Amino acid sequence: MLEKIDYKLEGHCNKCGDCCRYLLCLEPFSKFDFKLMALLFPKYKRFKVIGEDYSGNLIIACNLIKEDGLCPDYEKRPGICRAYPNPKKIYSGGNLYRRCSYKLIPQKTFESYLKD
Numbered sequence: 001m002l003e004k005i006d007y008k009l010e011g012h013c014n015k016c017g018d019c020c021r022y023l024l025c026l027e028p029f030s031k032f033d034f035k036l037m038a039l040l041f042p043k044y045k046r047f048k049v050i051g052e053d054y055s056g057n058l059i060i061a062c063n064l065i066k067e068d069g070l071c072p073d074y075e076k077r078p079g080i081c082r083a084y085p086n087p088k089k090i091y092s093g094g095n096l097y098r099r100c101s102y103k104l105i106p107q108k109t110f111e112s113y114l115k116d
Helices: 031-040 042-046 110-115
Strands: 007-010 023-025 047-052 058-062 103-106
């Protein structure tokens, strides 16, 4: 049901860097898979596994993020970074960060989906 809901993205990046320091990685499913992906796709070597969530999804962080929250490789950042905030990932287990200034607004209310 959640994947059928369309969301409008409002706000802007306030450059806090939280999305770079704590990324929920829905795939690959294991640390070994992540290491293999980094071997096959060198752009993923910039990330390190820092833990797992309650569902066993990997939590990764970017090694390049600076103290000021800025990315020194912003123009060449990988797709996982470019896609933030991705409504489908957020509503399938991810979340917006406390300091994040983005808001995801449903295009239709939940009640209107029930009526349809």
